[in-house]
Amino acid sequence: MDSQTQNTSLQRLQNVEKTVVRVLEVAGGVMDELSNPTGPRKEFINNHCRDFMQMIKDIQFTLRNEIKSACEYRPFEKSDYTCRISNEICLSKLEHTLSQLDLITQTIVPQYHHAHDSTTSSASSPMDF
16 A cells, blocks of 8 residues: 555544544534423434434545455455465375275285286286197
8 A cells, every 4th residue: 555545544533433422422412402491402303313323424424435455455465375375285185095905905905916827826817829
């Protein structure tokens, strides 16, 4: 993230902070109006509630955009860690499979040769008359 983008982002976040303070002031004003001994003024409450909701929406919109833009610059998003781990796991599985094939070969091949030798020695060769 370059310096200009960081400054702009920080300025937007500072504006969000100011808006949050303003939201709390508006909410406090509504609470004061609701507790007014003469009764709350409907227009005052409506205007403040409308302002409150608009500021909340603006805060959500800005924060959502800031989070998205911050995610674009995360160095680990471009990391090959997941691919490397996946490859290492596949390599380990392949090595295990090869070792199992070697064991099978060591077990079966001598038995095959032994069985093949015993059948060829007991059978007569076409040259034996």
